[in-house]
Amino acid sequence: MIFDVIRLHFQLLRKDLGFFVLMLAFPVIITAILGFSSGFEKQSVIRVALTDLDHTDYSRLIVDRFLQRKGIDVQVVKAEQARELVGGYRVEAAFIINEGFMDQVLEGDVDDSIVLLKNPGSLSHGIVGEMLASEVMRIYANTLAANQVEEMYQIFHWKTVDGDSLRETAWGYADSLWEPEPLVQLEYREHGKELVSRQEPPSFTLMISLGMLLLSLMLFIMFQCGWVLEEKSRGTWKRVLAAPGLLRSYTVGYMLYLFLLSGLQVVIYAVLAKQLFGVVIFATVAYFVVIAAYIFAVIGLGMLASTWFRTREQFQSGIPVIALLFAFLGGCFWSFSPSEMAEKISLFTPQGWALVAIKDLMLSGAVGHTLPVAVLILIGIASMVWSFIRLRQWV
Helix, strand or coil: HHHHHHHHHHCCCHHHHHHHCCCCCHHHHHHHHHHHHHHCCCCCCCCEEEEEECCHHHHHHHHHHCCCCCCCEECCCCCCHHHHHHHHHCCCCEEEEEECCCHHHCCCCCCCEEEEEEEECCCCHHHHHHHHHHHHHHHHHHHHHHHHHHHHHHCCCCCCCCCCCCCHHHHHHHHHCCCCCCCCCCCCCCCCCCCCCCCCCCCCCHHHHHHHHHHHHHHHHHHHHHHHHHHHHHHHHHHHHHHHHHHHHHHHHHHHHHHHHHHHHHHHHHHHHHHHHHHCCCHHHHHHHHHHHHHHHHHHHHHHHHHCCCCCCHHHHHHHHHHHHHHHHCCCCCCCCCCHHHHHHCCCCHHHHHHEEEHHHHHCCCCCCCHHHHHHHHHHHHHHHHHHHHHHCCC
16 A cells, blocks of 8 residues: 555656756755855865055065965955955955054054954854964064063163174074974874874865755655645545554655655755766765655654645745745754854754764764764654644544
8 A cells, every 4th residue: 555655646746747856956056056156175275365554564574474374375455355355255264464563563462453354154264363373473472582682681781793783683583483393382192093084174065055955855845745735625534544544554655755756856966966066975875864864854844844734825835934944043054163052053953963964974974973863763753643643633
C-alpha cells in the first residue's frame, strides 16, 4: 500500500512539474549569481582600503609598511573612495588615519587615531586590524624609547657623539630590534596528538548557497504538504480512517514520496554546483545524513503546519512567511561566525541545527557530536505524532 501511494504521487507530479523545477531553480540561480560574482574559492588575499589624512612621516611609514604586508591587497585611496569601496563590498575593510596621528603618537595617546570601516559580511577585518595595530604599536614603542633616551641624556648631561641626532639614532636602533622579528613574542607549543585537522572556514558564498538550499527545501516540502488540506476538502480522511491501518500507510507513503523528491532535489543541486563551479559541496556521506535528518524534520513540521489552517489557500499564503522566518532565524542569511545570541536563537529552528552540523563537517571533517542530527530526528517524530493527533481530531 505504501509503495502504491508513492507511485501514485509520482504520477501526479507531472501535473505540478513546473513547481518542482521552480523550487530546484531557486537555489541554483542564487548559487550561480553568487558564484559568478564572488566565487566559492577561499580568497588568497584580503582586500582593504587605506586613507592617510595626516600626511606626516609616521603616517607615511604606516602606509609603506602596510603595503609590504603579505596576504593583503591594499588600495591607498581618499576617504570618500574608502567608504564607497566598503559600502560596495569591494573590500573587507577600510582604515582611515586621522589628521594629527603623529602628534598623538608623540604625546603617547593613540586612541581613536585610526578609524575602521567594515561591511556587515566582513570576516577578516579583525585580522587586518591586528596587522595595522602592530605597525602602530611598533612606531609607538620606538617613539617611547627615543623619548626615554633623550630624557636620560638630559638628566645626566650626556653629550651626543659626532653631532648625530640623538632622537633619530635612538629611534632607528629601537626600530632595528623588530627585525627579523620582535624581541618579545608569545611561543605556542602543542602537547599530545592533534585529534582533528584544522581547516580555514569556507567562503561566505558557499554558506549563503547552502542557506538558500535549506530554505528552498522547506518551501518545497511545506507547499507540498498542502495535500492534507486538499484531501480534507475531498472528504478523503473520513474514508481513510474508516479502514484500519490505512491512515498510517497513506501518510507514511506520502512522506516517503516527499523524502525521495527532496533528496532528488539535493542531488541535482550538488551535481550542478560541481559541474558549473567545480565545487564539491557534500564531500562525504555525513553531509547527506545531516540533510536527510533536516528533510525528515521539515516534513514533520509541514504536516503539522497544514493541520492548523482551514483551507489550502490560507496555507499557501502563510507558508512563505513561515519558511522565510525560520530561514532568517536559523542563520541561512548570516555569515559563518554569527554572534552568540544569534547562534542561540537559531537553535529554535531546524535550519539552525542543520547548519551547526554542516559547519562541524566543514571545519573538522566530522560532526562534533550527534546532537544536531538527533534533535532534527526528534523534531520530525514529535511533529508527525502531533499531526496524526490533529488529523484524528479533524475527522
